[in-house]
Amino acid sequence: MKRFAVFGSPIIHSFSPQIYSQLFANNNVDWIYKRILTQHPQNVNKFIEEFALSGANLTAPFKQSIIPFLDSITNDSSNIGAVNTILKHNNKLLGFNTDWEGVLSSLRNYYLKKDIFFDLNNKNILLIGSGNSASSVIYGLKTFFPNCNVNIFNRHKEKAKKLAERFKINYYDTENIFDLYNENAMFPFEKYDIIIITIPNPSIYLSDIIFPKNSILFFANYTDIDYFNKLKQTNKSLILGSKWLKEQAISVFEYYFANDEYCRKVKLTIKDISKELGILKDKNIILTGFSGAGKTFIGKQIAEHFSRRFYDLDKMIEEYFNDSVPNIFRNKGEKVFRKIETKLLSTLKEKRCVISLGAGAIANKNNLKHIKKEFVVYLYADLDTSLSRIKIAERPILIDKTRNEIIELYEQRKFIYFDNSDIIVDSAENSINQIIKELEVVM
Numbered sequence: 001m002k003r004f005a006v007f008g009s010p011i012i013h014s015f016s017p018q019i020y021s022q023l024f025a026n027n028n029v030d031w032i033y034k035r036i037l038t039q040h041p042q043n044v045n046k047f048i049e050e051f052a053l054s055g056a057n058l059t060a061p062f063k064q065s066i067i068p069f070l071d072s073i074t075n076d077s078s079n080i081g082a083v084n085t086i087l088k089h090n091n092k093l094l095g096f097n098t099d100w101e102g103v104l105s106s107l108r109n110y111y112l113k114k115d116i117f118f119d120l121n122n123k124n125i126l127l128i129g130s131g132n133s134a135s136s137v138i139y140g141l142k143t144f145f146p147n148c149n150v151n152i153f154n155r156h157k158e159k160a161k162k163l164a165e166r167f168k169i170n171y172y173d174t175e176n177i178f179d180l181y182n183e184n185a186m187f188p189f190e191k192y193d194i195i196i197i198t199i200p201n202p203s204i205y206l207s208d209i210i211f212p213k214n215s216i217l218f219f220a221n222y223t224d225i226d227y228f229n230k231l232k233q234t235n236k237s238l239i240l241g242s243k244w245l246k247e248q249a250i251s252v253f254e255y256y257f258a259n260d261e262y263c264r265k266v267k268l269t270i271k272d273i274s275k276e277l278g279i280l281k282d283k284n285i286i287l288t289g290f291s292g293a294g295k296t297f298i299g300k301q302i303a304e305h306f307s308r309r310f311y312d313l314d315k316m317i318e319e320y321f322n323d324s325v326p327n328i329f330r331n332k333g334e335k336v337f338r339k340i341e342t343k344l345l346s347t348l349k350e351k352r353c354v355i356s357l358g359a360g361a362i363a364n365k366n367n368l369k370h371i372k373k374e375f376v377v378y379l380y381a382d383l384d385t386s387l388s389r390i391k392i393a394e395r396p397i398l399i400d401k402t403r404n405e406i407i408e409l410y411e412q413r414k415f416i417y418f419d420n421s422d423i424i425v426d427s428a429e430n431s432i433n434q435i436i437k438e439l440e441v442v443m
Contacts, residue, residue, distance in 0.1 A: 003032045004053060004054060005051070005056050006033070011059065015245060017422075023249070029257070036423070037423060048088060056085070058086065082135060085252045096255060099132075100140030100143075102247040103137050106218070106243040110243075119145070120141060122147055130154040149170075150169045152171040153177060195217050196220075197219045202227060216238075216239065280442040285353075287379055289379035290383070291398065306436075311355045313341065338364050345370045355374075378424045
């Protein structure tokens with residue numbers, strides 16, 4: 001069993017798990033891929049060790065800040081100044097960048113589909129944005145098509161200038177895109193064969209821009225669904241970020257799989273993304289994690305913020321027996337407790353609520369068929385932090401265990417939580433507001 005993850009903040013919007021799950025299944029490997037929310041690059045290394053990850057992907061804000069924490073990076077990554085992939089090899093963390101490959105593969109596929117020879121030399125290309133993705137775009141374009149003409153516009157012109165000087169290309173010396181209109185109120189988009197937009201929220205900054213119908217529009221973003229649907233009415237030459245995401249992931253998988261012979265088939269359309277985002281809005285949020293992870297406290301805060309009903313499964317069991325959890329374990333036994341736990345979980349038919357599970361609920365295989373239907377958040381906390389938050393005397397599973405036995409239980413369960421969750425959140429590092437902000441993306 002190999003485990004992989006994508007790190008970022010925000011990260012809940014990432015469709016990398018859907019892509020890699022397809023790649024894993026199509027190549028008959030029993031591997032797992034998850035999202036991890038963290039705020040600091042050094043924690044990427046911590047989680048790689050904690051969950052024995054074989055590799056990882058990175059999105060904002062870690063593509064640059066992770067570099068000092070890696071043992072080495074490729075020449076591509078060094079020239080771009082960013083990595084999007086980490087591979088653990090011989091206990092070393094190696095950094096790669098496949099974003100530029102995703103850009104070129106997406107454009108090549110578009111040209112092939114149109115039965116046009118793929119040569120971008122002498123093409124005029126406008127790049128809107130100047131972050132890590134923009135660096136990858138320029139690197140790929142200028143490496144393979146040195147005679148293409150690239151111009152940068154960014155709402156922070158100093159960043160555009162810095163990037164342009166680094167790659168020896170041109171940039172627009174303004175921060176207001178409307179300053180580029182000429183005396184006839186025409187925007188110089190018409191001269192561009194390809195317009196590549198790498199900014200994160202294009203609908204906010206470009207909603208009033210009318211793009212030329214004959215230019216290829218290529219977006220890094222893939223979740224601004226309403227904006228893209230509007231553009232499709234007038235611009236037929238549209239490449240969305242889902243293509244870029246898919247193509248760069250296929251290149252990443254070659255590093256993970258360590259074999260040139262593999263199935264590259266992946267399906268991810270804008271309809272798939274739109275459907276999935278709609279489904280997420282209606283799912284229950286289930287919080288899992290070890291004792292002391294903060295499931296009840298955080299769950300109540302989430303429920304209140306999103307005006308959802310909150311259920312604490314252990315409290316429901318106590319109400320069922322009219323007794324406390326320690327007494328139920330003592331008088332009825334764990335087997336009876338787990339049976340009622342499954343029964344009560346199966347009767348929760350309400351949607352759009354928040355459910356806090358007991359620490360052992362997700363380890364009960366009878367519960368998994370009910371849990372896996374929902375959106376599962378693993379609230380991670382290291383063992384010492386977890387134990388500092390609770391009274392062991394009130395935890396029937398822990399009370400009779402030695403320190404070593406508690407460590408063993410924790411080590412067993414953390415992988416069960418990881419394998420059966422949709423996102424891993426460090427409950428000690430991320431504040432309530434950060435967790436709520438993350439969930440707002442899909443609520």
